[in-house]
Amino acid sequence: QKEVEQDPGPLSVPEGAIVSLNCTYSNSAFQYFMWYRQYSRKGPELLMYTYSSGNKEDGRFTAQVDKSSKYISLFIRDSQPSDSATYLCAMSERNSGGSNYKLTFGKGTLLTVNP
Amino acid sequence: ETGVTQTPRHLVMGMTNKKSLKCEQHLGHNAMYWYKQSAKKPLELMFVYNFKEQTENNSVPSRFSPECPNSSHLFLHLHTLQPEDSALYLCASSQDGQAGGSTNEQFFGPGTRLTVL
Numbered sequence: 001q002k003e004v005e006q007d008p009g010p011l012s013v014p015e016g017a018i019v020s021l022n023c024t025y026s027n028s029a030f031q032y033f034m035w036y037r038q039y040s041r042k043g044p045e046l047l048m049y050t051y052s053s054g055n056k057e058d059g060r061f062t063a064q065v066d067k068s069s070k071y072i073s074l075f076i077r078d079s080q081p082s083d084s085a086t087y088l089c090a091m092s093e094r095n096s097g098g099s100n101y102k103l104t105f106g107k108g109t110l111l112t113v114n115p
Numbered sequence: 116e117t118g119v120t121q122t123p124r125h126l127v128m129g130m131t132n133k134k135s136l137k138c139e140q141h142l143g144h145n146a147m148y149w150y151k152q153s154a155k156k157p158l159e160l161m162f163v164y165n166f167k168e169q170t171e172n173n174s175v176p177s178r179f180s181p182e183c184p185n186s187s188h189l190f191l192h193l194h195t196l197q198p199e200d201s202a203l204y205l206c207a208s209s210q211d212g213q214a215g216g217s218t219n220e221q222f223f224g225p226g227t228r229l230t231v232l
Contacts, residue, residue, distance in 0.1 A: 044205075095171060
């Protein structure tokens with residue numbers, strides 16, 4: 001079983017739709033849960049991060065973590081064509097030496113929002 | 116220049132060539148990373164440098180050789196690559212939390228698109 005599972009899509013929705021993106025994980029040592037957005041020909045940029053189970057909202061974006069089920073979600077309300085990108089979930093744990101956090105990424109979900 | 120920059124943005128090389136990828140971060144961070152991004156695969160961590168010391172090498176073949184001369188610059192030296200090494204190579208940096216409390220937010224560069232013929 002892979003450490004982080006993410007459906008790669010692609011996902012195509014009309015403008016204004018609510019989008020739900022999900023990841024599951026198996027490693028209980030993960031401490032922080034992140035969503036990165038990657039536009040075509042660009043590097044990933046951090047969109048949101050959460051630490052504990054529950055919801056975190058930022059504008060049209062809501063990140064949800066359920067540690068008991070090892071499941072995280074990203075919801076996008078009123079989706080816009082400018083939201084079209086690949087969304088990567090990532091989870092972090094301290095590395096074995098304790099000097100860094102190590103990120104483990106999902107494959108990414110390609111989202112297209114059609115005007 | 117701001118953030119994390121990478122050069123070149125595109126590189127085509129033969130299997131016998133030697134080339135280098137360069138990354139520079141302008142964020143004052145103390146940790147730098149090389150990742151490989153291939154189609155339909157998760158980002159793969161290759162190397163981690165913390166305060167210029169390599170702290171992680173994820174079983175990367177020796178045809179990839181990293182170099183970190185200071186905390187702002189990171190290189191990836193390439194030689195005798197294989198076609199399956201064609202991918203987007205991403206550099207990232209972060210400010211490692213000394214006493215915990217850091218989320219280890221990593222800031223990525225735009226990547227170098229490498230094609231090995």
